[in-house]
Amino acid sequence: MFKHFIKISLRNILKNKVNTTLNVTSLALGITISLLIATYAINELNTDKFHSQEEHIYKVSYGNSSLTPGPLNEFLKNQFPEIEQTAHIETRQLNMFSPVVQFRNKSFEIERYYSANPGFFEIFDFEVLQGDIQSAMESPFSMILTESEAARIFGETNPIGETVTWKSRQDDTFTVRAIVKDLPSNSSIQFNGLVSDASINGMRGNYYSENWGHTVYESYLLVKPNIVVAEFEEKLQKNLIAHYASQLSNNESANDAELNPLSLHRLRDVYFDKSLSNDTTNRGNIMLVNILLVIGGIVMLLSVINYVNLTTARASNRHKEIGVQKLIGSSRRNLIFQYLSETTIVSFLAVVAGAFFALILVKRYGVFMNVTNGLTFQPRMFLMLIPTILLLGFVAGIYPALLLSSKKAIEIIKMKTGNNSGGGNLRRALIIFQFSVTIVLITATFLIFKQVNYIKDKDLGIPSEQVVYAKLPFQILAGKKETLRERLHTLPEVQEIAFSSNMFGGIEGLNSQEIDGKMLNFATTWVDAEFIELYNLQLADGRFFSKNLKTDENATALLNEAAVREFGVEDPFQLNIRIPGGKAKVVGIVKDFNYKSLHNRIEPLAIIYLPGQGQYVNLKIAGNDLVKTLAKISSVWDELAPGFPFSYHFLDQSFEKLYKKDEQMAKAVSLFSLIAIAIAVLGILGLSFFWQKIAPKKSVSEK
Structure with missing residues (x-):
C-alpha cells in the first residue's frame, strides 16, 4: 500500500513539473538561508562553550574595566580556596614598542600576541599540536604559536626549537616551544602567539607584574562547582578592599578597590557584554544575531506560504480526481495519506536541495559575515532536517487533504475549478501577509542603510582625511x-x-x-x-x-x-x-x-x-x-x-x-530581503500559471 502511494505521488509530482519546480525552488531557498543563518547564530551563541570547564570560568573586572593589576591573580589564588586556578593575559606592554620578529634576517610584523601565566592552559582548552606546553608557559623567552602563524614565519620548517629575534627596546631571542591548533572561530580569546610571563619579566623587568597601581592585565578565574557567585563576589570585594586599605595606605591606588569594586562575569556572557571597557578580546553583536534570526524565520515563513498557496491552488483543480477516487471506494484516510505523501516528497526534495546549497555556500557565507576561520555545520543541524521534512509536508498538505476528503463524492465532482472552497480565501490572506512582510523588510533595509550612511558621513569634529x-x-x-x-x-x-x-x-x-x-x-x-x-x-x-x-x-x-x-x-x-x-x-x-x-x-x-x-x-x-x-x-x-x-x-x-559590523548588518539584511522578495515573486509566478491554466477560454461566438 505504501509503495502504491509513493508511486501515485511521484506520478502526480512529475505531471505538474512547473508547480513542482516552483515549490522546490521556493522551499530550497528558504531552507538554504535558514541553515546559513542558524549556523552563524549557533556559532555566535556557542562562543567559548568548547572549553570543558566553561561553566566555572569567570572574567574579573575592576568596575566596568577589564584591566586588573598584576599581583591580583596570585593574591586571589592564595587567599580563597573556592578558586581552583587563575590566569591572566596582557598585550599592551608586550606590544608597547612596535614588536617585530626576525627569522633568518627576515622581518615579520606581529599582531594578536599576548603574554600569559602558566594557569592559562589549565583553564582554557586550546588544542596543543606539538611541544611541551607546561615548559613553554614556565620558561623565560619561550613562545607558543598557532599553526597558521608558525607557517607564516617558518614556512615548512619544523618550528619547535627554532629561535626568533624579538626586535624591541633590545634584541631578545625567543625559542618556539609549542604549537597550538588554530583557534576556533567562536573563541572570544583570539591569539596568534603567546609568550610566558617570565619572558615579560626578562624583557621589561617585573614592575607591572608586582605593582597594584597599574592595571594592564585581563584576569580569569576557575572556581569550584556549586559556588554561589553573588555571595563569592561580595566576599572577594570585602577582602580586596581590606587588603588595599592595609597594604597600600600610602599609595595613590589605596582606595581603587573600593571605588572600582571587583566584579565577576561569566565567560559565556563576556562575548556580548558591551558594558566592559578596555577589553582586548573579541566582541560579538547580539543585535545582529537576533535580527538575522528574525529574518531567517521570515524568509522560511515566506517559503512555506508559497508552498501552501501553490498546494491549495492545485488542490482546487483536483476535485474530479478526488471525487472519482471516492466513487471507486478510496477511504478518507487513504486520500489524506496520499495527499500528504505528495507534499512530503516535495518537502524532501526541497530540503535536500536546500541543505546541498547551504553546504556549498557556508564557507563563503562565513567570509561574508567576517567569521574568523570560517563557519562549519554542526552535525546536529542535519538531524533537524528529518522532522523539518515531515512538518513541511504536513503543513502544506493537511488543509486541502482534510477539506477535499471530507466532502461527498458527488459534491466534489460538481465543484468548479478554482472554487473558493479549495482555499481561495486562505490564499488571498497569505498573499497579503507575504507582501506586507516583504514591504517591512524593504523599509527596514532602507532605514539601516540610511543609518549606516549617516554614521559614515557624520562630521566628527576633527579632520580625518589625509x-x-x-x-x-x-x-x-x-x-x-x-x-x-x-x-x-x-x-x-x-x-x-x-x-x-x-x-x-x-x-x-x-x-x-x-x-x-x-x-x-x-x-x-x-x-x-x-x-x-x-x-x-x-x-x-x-x-x-x-x-x-x-x-x-x-x-x-x-x-x-x-x-x-x-x-x-x-x-x-x-x-x-x-x-x-x-x-x-x-x-x-x-x-x-x-x-x-x-x-x-x-x-x-x-x-x-x-x-x-x-x-x-x-x-x-x-x-x-x-x-x-x-x-x-x-x-x-x-x-x-x-x-x-x-x-x-x-x-x-x-x-x-569601527562601523564594520553595521555595514555587515546592512549587507546581510539587504541580501536576505532580496531573497525574500524573490521568494514572493516565485509565489505570484506560480499562482499566475495556475490561474492562466484554469481561466475559461472564450468560444468563437463570444469572440
Missing part, C-alpha cells in the same frame, strides 16, 4: 623622534607632524580620579603641542598648552566639555589630573568631538601635554600622489629604524572599521 598615523619603533622612540620630525618636515607633501600616546578611534577610559568622593573614569591621551593644530581642536575656555612655556611640559592638561559635565565641579581649572610621576593642571577646555565610535556618547577625555610619551606619529599629508608620498616617508623611516617596516594607517579608514 591623516596618516603609524606606531613608532623603539629605535625612533629612543631619542630620534625630533630627528624624524625634522626629516619629514623637509618633504613638501607632509604638512603637519604630531606625536601622541594613542590614536582617535581607539582611546579607552584608562584613567580614573576621585572627585568629591566619587571615582570618575575618563579617557586620556598624551600629546605634544603640535597635536592641537593638526587636529584643529577648538577652545571653549581657558588656553591651550604651549611648547614655548617650559612650565607647561609634563604639567598641564586639557579637558573636553563632556569631562567638565561629568566631573560636576564649579571651577575645572582647579583640577589636577593624575599622570605618571605627578599631576597635570587643567589649563583649557576644548569643544566636544567624536574620538570614538558614534555608537558611544562623547565621553570624558583628558589631553595631557607629555611630549616625550607619544608612541604614535600623526601626519597630515597633501598631494594627489599618495603612493609616492608614502614611499618618501617610508624611505626616511627605514633610515632611522632599519628592520622595522613603515606600517601606516589612514585615520578615516580606521574610523570606518
